[in-house]
Amino acid sequence: MKKVIMGNHALSYGAMLARTQVIAAYPITPQTQVVELLSEMCADGTLNAKFIKVESEHSAMAACIGASIAGARTFTATSSQGLALMHEMLHWAAGGRLPIVMGNINRAMAPGWTIWTDQNDSLSQRDTGWLQFYCSSNQEVLDTVLQAYKISETISIPSMVVLDAFALSHTYEVVDIPDQALVDEYLPKFKPYATVTPDDPRAFDGLTGPEHYMELRYKLQKDMEKVPALFEETGRQYEKIFGRRLSAVEPYLCDDAEIVLVTSGTAGYTARVAVEEMRKKGLKVGNLRIKMFRPFPFEDCRRILAKTPKIAVLDRNISYGHHGIFSQELKSALYGTGNQAVFAFIAGLGGRDITADSFREMIETVSRTDRPTEDILWIGVKR
Amino acid sequence: MKKEKKMTLTLPIEEHIGAGNLACQGCGANLALRYVLKALGQRTILCIPACCWAVIDGGFPHSCADVPIYHCAFETAASTATGVKAGLDMIGDKETTVMAWAGDGGTFDIGLQALSGAAERNDDIIYACYDNEAYMNTGIQRSSATPSGAWTTTTPVKFPKDQPKKDIDAIMAAHNIPYLATASTSYPEDLFKKAKKAKEIRGTKFLHIYAPCPTGWKSRPEDTVKLGRMVVQNGIFPLYEVEGGEKYTQTIKVKDKKPIDDYLKLQGRFRHLKPEGIAMLQDEVDRRYARLLKKFENK
Numbered sequence: 001m002k003k004v005i006m007g008n009h010a011l012s013y014g015a016m017l018a019r020t021q022v023i024a025a026y027p028i029t030p031q032t033q034v035v036e037l038l039s040e041m042c043a044d045g046t047l048n049a050k051f052i053k054v055e056s057e058h059s060a061m062a063a064c065i066g067a068s069i070a071g072a073r074t075f076t077a078t079s080s081q082g083l084a085l086m087h088e089m090l091h092w093a094a095g096g097r098l099p100i101v102m103g104n105i106n107r108a109m110a111p112g113w114t115i116w117t118d119q120n121d122s123l124s125q126r127d128t129g130w131l132q133f134y135c136s137s138n139q140e141v142l143d144t145v146l147q148a149y150k151i152s153e154t155i156s157i158p159s160m161v162v163l164d165a166f167a168l169s170h171t172y173e174v175v176d177i178p179d180q181a182l183v184d185e186y187l188p189k190f191k192p193y194a195t196v197t198p199d200d201p202r203a204f205d206g207l208t209g210p211e212h213y214m215e216l217r218y219k220l221q222k223d224m225e226k227v228p229a230l231f232e233e234t235g236r237q238y239e240k241i242f243g244r245r246l247s248a249v250e251p252y253l254c255d256d257a258e259i260v261l262v263t264s265g266t267a268g269y270t271a272r273v274a275v276e277e278m279r280k281k282g283l284k285v286g287n288l289r290i291k292m293f294r295p296f297p298f299e300d301c302r303r304i305l306a307k308t309p310k311i312a313v314l315d316r317n318i319s320y321g322h323h324g325i326f327s328q329e330l331k332s333a334l335y336g337t338g339n340q341a342v343f344a345f346i347a348g349l350g351g352r353d354i355t356a357d358s359f360r361e362m363i364e365t366v367s368r369t370d371r372p373t374e375d376i377l378w379i380g381v382k383r
Numbered sequence: 384m385k386k387e388k389k390m391t392l393t394l395p396i397e398e399h400i401g402a403g404n405l406a407c408q409g410c411g412a413n414l415a416l417r418y419v420l421k422a423l424g425q426r427t428i429l430c431i432p433a434c435c436w437a438v439i440d441g442g443f444p445h446s447c448a449d450v451p452i453y454h455c456a457f458e459t460a461a462s463t464a465t466g467v468k469a470g471l472d473m474i475g476d477k478e479t480t481v482m483a484w485a486g487d488g489g490t491f492d493i494g495l496q497a498l499s500g501a502a503e504r505n506d507d508i509i510y511a512c513y514d515n516e517a518y519m520n521t522g523i524q525r526s527s528a529t530p531s532g533a534w535t536t537t538t539p540v541k542f543p544k545d546q547p548k549k550d551i552d553a554i555m556a557a558h559n560i561p562y563l564a565t566a567s568t569s570y571p572e573d574l575f576k577k578a579k580k581a582k583e584i585r586g587t588k589f590l591h592i593y594a595p596c597p598t599g600w601k602s603r604p605e606d607t608v609k610l611g612r613m614v615v616q617n618g619i620f621p622l623y624e625v626e627g628g629e630k631y632t633q634t635i636k637v638k639d640k641k642p643i644d645d646y647l648k649l650q651g652r653f654r655h656l657k658p659e660g661i662a663m664l665q666d667e668v669d670r671r672y673a674r675l676l677k678k679f680e681n682k
Contacts, residue, residue: 021473024466050469054462055500062459062497066430066466069453072473074466092456196451196467198426198479203446206454212443 001177007168008033010138010175011077011103011161014145016047017183018101021072021190024052024063026082029115030165031105034077057082061089061100068098069204071195073149077103079165080121081110087125090158094129094220096205097193099152099159101145102130106265106316107165108350116351117165119265119317123293123325129220131159131227132294134264138173140246140291143238147246149187150234155223156193165351167266178242186241224295231292248292249300253279257286259366260305262313264290264326267354271314274359285363290326298333305334310341312362314379316348323376343372347379354379393572395421404447406439409604411594411611413439414568415513416484419590422578423509425450427480428471430464432494433457434486435520436513458493460485461501464508480582482509487528488518491549502558505586509578512551512589515596523599530619532664533652535599540655547667552591552625559628561586566622567593569611573622573634580624593620601651613646618672623679631678643668 005013011034015023023042025035041047050067054060057078064074078086083104093100108118122132133148135141141163148159163169196204208216228248235246252272254260261271268289278285288304290297305311311334315324322328327344334340343366348354358379365377399420406413412435420427429452431437437454441447455463460483468481485494490512498510517535518524525535527549538544555563562584566574574592581588593614595607602610614620615635622635643665647653656664 022466022469024462024469050473052465052469052506053504054465055496055503059459059462059465059497059500062456062462063466063469065455065459066453066463066468067470067473068466070428070467070470070474072470074470088456089459196428196453197476198428198451201425201446201449201451203440203443203448203452204454206440206446206452207438207442209442 002174003177004172005138005175006033006170006172007138007141007163008105008170009037010141011145012037012041013175013177014142015075016041017178017180018073018075018146018149018187020047020049020075022050022052022064022067022074023076024054024060024067024074025076026054026057026060026078028057028079028082030107030169031077031079031082031103034103057085058089061086061093064100065089065093065096065098068100069096069196071190071192073190074100075102076100077105079105080107083121083125084109087128090125090128090130093158095216097156097220099149099156101148101152101159101161103145104160104162105165105169106162114350115165117167117316118349118351119325122160122162123317125160126294126325129157130294131157132162132292133159134162134291134293135168136266136268136289138168138171138175139244141168142175142177143242143244143246146183146187147234147238151227151230153190154230155226157220157223157227162265164266182241186238227295228292228297228299248297249304250289250291251304252287252289254286254288254304254308256284257308258284259310259312259363260286260288260308261359261362262288262290262311262326262330264293265316267314267316267348270354270356271359273356274363277356278363283363293329296329296333301330301333302337305340306338308340310343310366312343312345312366314354314362315344315346316354318346318349341371343377344375345377345379352380394418394575397421399425399449401447404439405441406435407598409595409597409607410435410439411568411596411607412436412486412513412515415574415592415594418568418571418574419511419578419592420450422575423480423482423582426478427482428453428467430455430460430467430481430483432460432485432489433520434489435515436484436486438520457489459497460489460494461497461508461510464510465501465504465506468506468508480509482511484511484513486520487512487514487516488526491527491551499558502555502560502587502589505560507585507587509581509588509590511592513592513594515594515599516548517599519596519599531667532656532660534655535652543655555589556625556628558587560589562588562624562626563591564624565591565593565620567611567615567620568595569608570615570622570635577624577634599652601654602649606649610646610649613641617641617643617646617668619643619646619668621672621675623675631675631681633679640672
């Protein structure tokens with residue numbers, strides 16, 4: 001069934017179709033519609049789930065952790081300050097190997113108070129052990145929630161499905177909402193690896209000495225390394241059932257490109273406007289949208305960008321004292337594999353618009369020199 | 384021949400926590416969980432945040448309990464228990480009791496927000512706080528459960544704690560939860576009955592259990608039971624229950640309330656107190672007790 005829905009509701013429908021059993025959430029702009037619709041679904045019986053209206057995001061994640069270890073499929077959604085408040089529990093969920101799925105609406109961090117988009121909230125959580133998927137359309141948001149459950153429950157690592165505030169969260173698009181029966185086929189009932197139960201009494205996540213701790217972390221990393229292949233596999237299964245392919249990276253006209261614009265989130269589609277325009281002018285420009293940020297798609301990036309002389313990364317985020325975070329990661333992925341020049345651009349912090357002009361400016365800058373003249377190339381900043 | 388006095392065993396003989404765990408000698412917290420689990424039985428899930436019991440249970444991969452335990456973050460005992468309960472409901476287990484088992488720091492201080500949230504929602508959990516009146520697990524730092532006048536490693540003798548203990552029971556009663564009780568490990572039958580009662584009631588139940596700590600109080604391990612009796616008899620820690628936030632019932636009546644002096648003398652943490660300091664504490668205890676007595680009369 002096709003419906004015109006906002007990005008936030010695409011998250012709600014994803015959670016509904018996944019037959020989420022426990023939801024614990026706290027309201028924050030611009031996430032509120034996600035949980036409003038879910039609370040309606042729980043109230044009218046569309047979704048058979050417990051909705052715990054907690055008193056903070058910290059408790060939201062704690063309650064999800066409790067419900068998950070009890071054996072229920074769980075969901076929450078948050079944004080920005082809320083995600084930051086959850087930080088401790090994000091480590092707990094991943095360290096405890098609980099397949100929780102969460103929607104995060106990318107909103108810039110205060111101060112000053114802001115509700116507009118950038119990626120510093122979710123990227124600040126990159127070392128917590130969560131999978132992170134940055135979406136660029138409402139359809140992709142819904143599809144990704146279902147795939148995220150599939151991956152998370154297979155490998156016991158939680159997933160964050162990320163979308164830009166307003167640019168996606170509040171934008172209405174046509175979304176194909178799949179049949180429940182097909183979703184049930186793709187995503188059967190949650191079979192937890194282990195649960196806290198009196199039938200098999202065990203103690204979970206207790207005091208762990210140097211003798212054992214490191215192995216637990218080693219195993220988490222080893223399982224993270226399996227995710228790219230698992231993403232590919234579950235993406236193919238998804239295509240078979242629903243006719244839509246889900247990929248960790250999305251290259252567009254990259255094969256012969258002399259300049260590739262690397263983007264994430266909604267900026268990808270804006271970049272394509274510039275790419276198509278430049279192609280008409282005879283300039284070989286392509287776009288690589290990175291959807292999966294954790295684990296970082298090293299192999300895909302190396303393969304696609306192996307022969308690209310110039311790479312322009314657009315970061316809607318910053319690691320103060322370093323660069324934009326996607327450019328750092330990409331440089332680390334490409335290190336020692338070739339002679340590509342990586343131009344690290346930063347734009348759109350705190351919700352400033354990223355337009356086709358931003359990409360035209362990037363392409364002009366990259367065309368002028370062989371190597372970047374500055375560590376960070378700022379777009380549209382008032383100096 | 385002298386007639387032998389017969390003792391009746393009123394508590395179930397079954398044990399749910401094993402001997403040889405990591406508790407200190409004379410640990411009141413150890414007794415507290417032992418008695419509570421006798422009442423709740425094996426079909427109980429514990430959510431234990433950072434506290435002495437996070438250690439007492441034994442490090443990974445060991446556990447001294449025959450009940451399942453989820454070790455959770457410091458401030459999340461209540462919210463984790465809420466989540467476990469919701470998860471159990473959704474997988475069709477409506478029988479298992481879920482209990483948050485936290486120390487005073489995790490309850491009075493860092494976990495208070497989550498506890499208040501769970502109580503306001505009236506989530507169907509037991510929240511039990513074993514109160515040893517300081518952060519004992521981290522090395523005896525003051526908490527808001529530490530009584531005034533007490534020494535801790537962060538309230539040195541030259542500047543002992545000069546604020547009274549936070550009245551957590553009044554705070555929890557103000558949430559109008561269906562059941563709240565104070566208990567002492569030295570009145571095991573009273574504690575047992577209260578835990579049993581809590582198990583049968585739906586909604587949020589709060590148990591506040593006084594648990595002496597020889598390590599932190601600088602008392603003798605063999606005085607643990609004695610201290611647990613004295614603190615009830617001198618009115619510092621009266622034993623009562625509150626139903627629905629308004630019906631107060633004193634479960635262990637005190638006929639002749641004792642002065643606090645002897646109780647203080649058994650503990651190194653009060654050794655520095657001068658007579659005028661003790662008099663101030665006595666005054667504080669008397670005022671608190673008088674206030675409670677009025678509530679017991681349900682006036």
